[in-house]
Amino acid sequence: MRLLLRVLAPLLGLLLAVVGLAVVVETVTLWVSPTSSPLIVPWPTWLAAAEGLTWQSGSVRAAAVVVGIVGLFVLILGLVARRHDVFLADPVPEVTVTTSPRSIARAVGHEVRAHDEVVSASVVASAKKVTVKAATLDPAEEVRATLRDLVETTLARLPLARRPRVAVSVTTTKGVK
Incomplete structure (x- = not known):
């Protein structure tokens, strides 16, 4: 389990870094030239598609279920993969062995x-x-x-x-x- 976490954590971190970088690039592009088209992410198309969605839409509910299941999987994986240390008698109160x-x-x-x-x-x-x-x-x-x-x-x-x-x-x- 810990090996899976060691592989999964950098991949999720890299994914978040790429998304953050894309947001920064799109924001700077919009500030510099408000009339230009998007540079990396086609957000106007996504915005138009998202305007018709409500919380009752099937795709929104499906996305919520998928995100919930993935989050629960990562949470359980993190709890199961923790270190199972055995505590020894402490030589002094300030030291845990x-x-x-x-x-x-x-x-x-x-x-x-x-x-x-x-x-x-x-x-x-x-x-x-x-x-x-x-x-x-x-x-x-x-x-x-x-x-x-x-x-x-x-x-x-x-x-x-x-x-x-x-x-x-x-x-x-x-x-x-």
Whole structure:
């Protein structure tokens, strides 16, 4: 989502700049020579077409709906693409410290993968929850309890302002020990 916003924001900015430049050019042209025809935008034709429109016209309502939908899309896109920072314990009241969920997942994943009984693991973290999916050659229930304690210990070492929930799932893989 953030990538889409990084592409969409400059394009919308460029579009607004071009429209603003066209308005400035047309205004200066009208001031300099009031009797001349428009330079870039055929605004007299547009003005004549718009004089017959009312709020009840289908084209006006359709344009309003399209603008509303595009605006709602951009608003939702902006809200969804915000940074999902995880707050850490503040060292002093004037300082706010944050980290990314990816950093927490990386720290937990490093500890989980370093465990002898784990063959592979994936970790997904957010401010509210850390989910660990691991594979082992040993019985899954024994390893699950150990990994849960390991994840809890790892999270306890981090200066998190709020402790996330932990979900650990372990599967036993087939293979020779």
